[in-house]
Amino acid sequence: MSENLDEHIDEMLKTAGLYHTENRVLILKMLFKAGKPLSQEKIARQAGTNNLDKVTIYRTLESLFNAGLVHKAFLNKRASHYELAHRCTKKQCHPHFTCTKCGSTHCLVDLALPMPVSYHKGFIINHQQVHLEGLCPACS
Amino acid sequence: MSENLDEHIDEMLKTAGLYHTENRVLILKMLFKAGKPLSQEKIARQAGTNNLDKVTIYRTLESLFNAGLVHKAFLNKRASHYELAHRCTKKQCHPHFTCTKCGSTHCLVDLALPMPVSYHKGFIINHQQVHLEGLCPACS
DNA sequence: AAACATTTGCAACATAGTTGCATTTTTGAT
């Protein structure tokens, strides 16, 4: 995946019907590399010299989100975080874990949680996100 | 509970070791009455004439939160929402449901979800919050 | 190359939340 990541990203954008732009490629690469949810601010800082405008980052993430390539992760932070959708099913993202001591975030991609079936008459459940808190291996 | 709500709130504050103030009583009453998570803005608007300062609301909620009387609900909105902790166990809040059509929020207090047991060596899971999306009875 | 659609950067704005500090309220002890 390391060699042909560029090709993979090209394919993702083409399939999604999105214009192939420098910023989309850059941000998708960052998300692949990070392997966990990133905020606008982290992306901006990591881009450094690339002089990415804040608004552009938000709009780029939104276009990737609308295309289904990216998910909003549901952390207990003030800022939204985005991650690749490649490790989520349509109905269920993997759980996210936040360490209450060091603040680190972990994607528990292999922790399968049951999706609740229909609740009461009339409720249709389409999507689930689970957020866990506790102590990470480094802090426990 | 309607008659002795005041007494109940007095008791809550006393047990928590918090000063008994007008604002704490007012906000706790609102949260009881609402039965679902409220944001600072909703509390301010509902207080109306009572002329509650924004900062005071935040600080009041924080004191109630630190005392464990109130939880932060984890909705996919920009602003934090707070609710009474009385329908949550220490480790697990009830799931919250947001309707993607009308935006309404529902507390699924009788939907019991299993708490994931320890994940990998080193992870200690202390708390779980689940957020569901779909269509509410009015919209489905 | 030309025409069209989308993306980008910038400035200005809106909303959520925080901090410092002087004043007021609550509490517990006299």
Added chain:
DNA sequence: ATCAAAAATGCAACTATGTTGCAAATGTTT
């Protein structure tokens, strides 16, 4: 009831996050 200490409140100013409008730049299609 009076007083002193501790905590809560209101206000102003501030930071951080996110949004909107628009002209210029870039990507796509023919």
